[in-house]
Amino acid sequence: MxxxxxxxxxxxxxxxxxxxxxxxxxxxxxxxxxxxxxxxxxxxxxVAPERYAGAPVVVAGDQYVHQTVHKSNGKTKHKAKPIAERAWIPSSLTQTLRRSAGVREVVAEVTFPVGTSGGQAQGHGWDSAALTPFTLASGRAPKTAAEVVVDARSGARAGTRLRILTPAGAATYRVSGVTRQALPTQHTLFFAPAEARRLAGRPGQVSAIGVFPKTGERPGLAAALRGTRAREYTGEARGAVExxxxxxxxxxxxxxxxxxxxxxxxxxxxxxxxxxxxxxxxxxxxxxxxxxxxxxxxxxxxxxxxxxxxxxxxxxxxxxxxxxxxxxxxxxxxxxxxxxxxxxxxxxxxxxxxxxxxxxxxxxxxxxxxxxxxxxxxxxxEALGEAALPTARLPWPRLVAGLLATAAAVVLTLVLSTLSTEAASSPVTMLTALMWTVAVSLLGPLPARAAAALLTLPLRVSRTAGHLAAANLRTGSRRLASVVTPLCLLVAMACTILFVQTTMGHAAQREVAAGSRADYVLGPQVPGSAARSLRGRPGVEAVTEVLHTSVRVGLTKYGAQAVTTEGLMRTTDLGVVAGSLRDLGKDSMAVSENAADRLGVSVGDTVRLTLGDGTPATLKVAALYTRGLGYGDLTLSHALVAPHVDNPMGPLYVAAPGLTRAELSALVAAVPSVTVMDHARAVAASAPDAEVNYVAMGLIIAFSAIAVINTLGMSTADRSRELALLRLVGTTRRQVLRVLRLEALAALAIATVLGTGIALLTLTAFATGMTGSPLPYIPPLTYLGVLAPTAALALTATALPARLALRQRPAEAIGGRQ
Known part of the structure; x- marks a missing residue:
């Protein structure tokens, strides 16, 4: 106490x-x-359910792929990973559930994406309106295939006509009614039941079934669901499946x-x-x-x-x-x-x-x-003597710890250079940069002392301020090291976080640019009917439909694209090194070299995988290609994948050298929201959004910046007695500030070299593993954008406390420190 x-x-x-x-x-x-x-x-x-809020029980597909792992000790472990698309279930299950004990009524529904002038919405059949429930505020239910009911949020009135984009194509529908309700986070359109099933494009399947139990009874669904991929969801689990x-x-x-x-x-x-x-x-x-x-x-x-x-x-x-x-x-x-x-x-x-x-x-x-x-x-x-003149010797425990940290950083760098998946490399990348920074912080006085010796000559160009700054750097290596460490951390982390993203993005865009043979890209969502109509137009040589999804081989997720094979060589060059894309069909696939190494397969081998909606498939490897970063790990047939994704609409790659941009735009003018896109925009739309990582890791950079301010502020504020002595012996305020500025610039120069070196080591290892090239992509302006704020931060954090200290009279400052 x-x-x-x-x-x-x-x-x-x-x-x-x-x-x-x-x-x-x-x-x-x-x-x-x-x-x-x-x-x-x-x-x-x-997540609380919205669309299924009125259904006490919802039966829907299992949204996970499962695997039982047998361990060496004889025990087994069950693992599950989520699939990318909605798992549909057989519509015949509706009758089976209706006959189950305790069931009063069942309502099946289909869900599919639609596009309107007001944005994206979800389409359903009006027979499933009871799942929310939705009721009509005006008009009537849709009776024909050309009618639609809109929700209260749409602002439309009964009798108006809407141009709607659906997976089956674009069509004009008459608004037959408007609902009294609107869901909080989704727009909803209701079609006639038969029309909704046609537009969904999943004959014999439904997306979910709502089960309404008899009063006071609990429905017994276990027997009906046994042997199927359907699962029972209640409570908040309904929100998860919605x-x-x-x-x-x-x-x-x-x-x-x-x-x-x-x-x-x-x-x-x-x-x-x-x-x-x-x-x-x-x-x-x-x-x-x-x-x-x-x-x-x-x-x-x-x-x-x-x-x-x-x-x-x-x-x-x-x-x-x-x-x-x-x-x-x-x-x-x-x-x-x-x-x-x-x-x-x-x-x-x-x-x-x-x-x-x-x-x-x-x-x-x-x-x-x-x-x-x-x-x-x-x-x-010894303590009194060391306080008067700090020792330049590095304590042996700190030296040993620094050498161990360096060894660990070297090992992590070597490991990082062998990692070829983003999930594995991302945490190791940050850990590698941090471990190098730890090594620098532990061994800091050694490089600080060496750097101070190197900077002595250029500093002495300024006779008074430079001479004093050089002397301070030589005698205060430990203080210099304490200032260099946070600056080094800031530069290293900022460069690593920024240039990991630019390296991946540049590599992907470079591969897409090298592999693109198309004259135009249409998007972002084009129905298959528009693609079929374009293929028969004069001047159009080839049209390739593209879908992006993910599949799982075992439990491992792989990014995949699905393409139509007709005319594929005219629009896209994947860099095939073995096999041929002409053999690509519903029972085969092409694999990037990177994915082939991870899977251990070559041309002619078969791979068992799970499509995005959980459907198993066994495909033969038809070709190997090099441009996996730009086009995905796997390339599948569009005919195979389209029935197993939530949204079968994607971009089109069009080879039409005889058509102008305006002429091609006129051909698709009847399809809402479809435009001729730039290739770069199409690549950005299909690539993972790096802004999330920038926001998340930007907090680390901000924290490092705060550490810089604290360290420099503490270091400068502690020198008020030293600054007062300089003032007493005749040094002017301007000269004192110039001395501190030169010291800050020297520390910044050392930190920039060390931090950039750490980032280069880390980025080189990352690029080697992820792109196959040891050269990271570092935009010069972005790099300057890191250094300029860092320099401004260092100079400001040094100048402000120094100016406050210099406001005191020298005698008062010295007396206050006694």
Whole structure:
């Protein structure tokens, strides 16, 4: 208790010194809390049903692919992974369920995408309106194939005509009625039952069946569902089967929250350790005096640990509260980017906040104890001498730890160069950059000392300020290293995060540009009827329909494209190196070289896979190609895939050298929302959106920037006595500021070299594994966009506390430090 009381008094009289540690810990707690909220939402997030709100029980397809793994110890483990598309079920199951015990009524429904002038909507048959339920506010139910009922949100009136784009083509429908209701997050159109089944294009199948039990009875559906791929969903599980994007977003949030949270924690530990090390380094004279008046090493460690605990608890509590707001902001950004659906609500519980508080307290206490270990063990006389003139020797435990961190970074770099999937390489990429930064922070005084020696000559070009700056860098290598570390972290993390995305995007666009033979791209969603009509037009040589989906081989997901084979060689060159695309059909596929290596297959082999809606298929490998980044791991037949995706409409690649852009646009003018697209826009539409990663990892960059401000601010503020002495011996304010500016630029130069080197090592390994080329793509302007704000941040964080310190009279500043 006495030690805690002393720690509180120490903090009260050293508020400025502990402000940096407080801010760092607060930001760390906020970041970990927000990541924990994302992770918990992925694990426990639920979606309330909208379309199926009126059906107590919903029977729908199993949205997972399952696998039983047999372990070496004789035990088995069941694993399941979600599929990409909606799993449909046989319509004959409707009659079987109707005969089940306790069932009063069953209602089958089909769901398919439609496009209107108001945007995207979901189409259904009017016979399934009871699942919500929907009722009519005006007009009547659709009786003919040319009639449609719109929801209350559409703003249309009965009797008006709508041009609607459906998978079967574009057609004009008459509005026969308007519903009284509208769903919160989806537009709804109802067609005549027979017309809806025709437009869905799934004969003999339905997307779901609503089951209404008899009053007071629980329906017994187990016997009816036995031996089928259908499952029973009740309660909030109905929302999961209604909103498949929510379930897919949950999986993304688990991986994103885990990766971001883990990276945040590692960065926080590194930053917090550096902050406390700098704080204790600045208090060496105080610690030496305590040792001189008989304070034991144990008492000093308890004192410094108590200070860390008090600071961490206060900062952790405030940061956890701020982290909740940050979690909501992150979710709003992900919703705006389309990565998370609006109906997936953020889970708010005390667990992320408590975890962040615990992690912050442990990180602060451990960092303080480790940083204080050597300072507390030194003898009193040695402590006073070292406080007056800090030793240049690196402690051997720190040297050993630095060498081990370097070895670990080398191993991670080698491992990263062998990883060829984004799921495996993404976490290792961040960990590799962090491990190199840890090595730099541990061995920092060594490169700082060497760099200071190299910078002595150019600095001395400025006679007064340069001479003083060079002298300070030579004698203050430990202080220089403490400043270089956060700057190095900022440059390394920013470059790694930004240029991982540019490297992948550039490689994909380069492959698409090299493989594109089409003259035009039509999109974004073109029905098959438009493609068939174009093939017969004069001047059109070939039309390739393209769909993008994902399939699973075992439990592993592979990105796939489906293409029509007629005229494919005229529109697309996949870079075939074995086999032929002429053999591509409903029973075969082409495989990228990367995927073929992972699957261990070659031309002529067969692969058992699961299509996007859970349908199993066994396909023969017809060809191997090189351009997998641009065109996907697998290329399948359009005829095989189209009946197994939610939206069978996709872009068209058109070879029509005899037609102008205006002439081609006129040919598809009758199809709503279809335009002639640029090739680059088509590539961007089919590529994963990197903005989600930028938003998520941008928080790490922001945290690193805060660490830079804290470290530079603490380092400069601690030198008020030194600056006052310079003023007393005749140095002007302008000269003092110039000295500090030169020192900051020197630290920035060292950090830029080290941070860029770390990023290059990491990016080279990443590019080698993911693209097959050791050359990452680093846009010069983007790189300058990293360095310029970093330089401005470093100079500002140095100048502001220096100007505040120089406002004091020199005698007062020296007296206040005694």
């Amino acid at each position: 006495a030690v805690l009381t002393l720690a509180l008094k120490t903090l009260r009289h050293r508020k400025a010194a502990f402000a940096g540690a407080f801010v760092t810990l607060l930001c760390a707690a906020a970041l970990i809390t927000a990541c924990g909220m994302l992770l918990e939402t992925g694990l426990r997030g639920r 909103f498949l994007d929510a379930e897919q977003a949950r999986v993304k949030l688990v991986s994103l929250g885990g990766a971001l949270g883990g990276t945040s924690l590692l960065v926080a530990i590194l930053v917090v350790a550096g902050t406390f090390a700098l704080s204790i380094q600045q208090r060496q004279r105080e610690i030496a005096l305590l040792r001189a008046v008989a304070a034991t090493p144990k008492q000093l460690r308890r004192l410094l640990g108590g200070e860390a605990l008090v600071t961490a608890v206060a900062a952790g509590a405030a940061g956890s509260a701020a982290g909740i707001a940050l979690g909501f902001w992150l979710r709003s950004r992900f919703v705006a980017l389309g990565a998370v659906p609006e109906h997936l609500r953020l889970v708010v519980s005390p667990f992320p906040a408590f975890a962040a508080l615990l992690a912050t307290v442990l990180a602060a206490w451990t960092a303080a104890r480790l940083s204080a270990r050597r300072a507390a063990r030194v003898r009193p006389v």
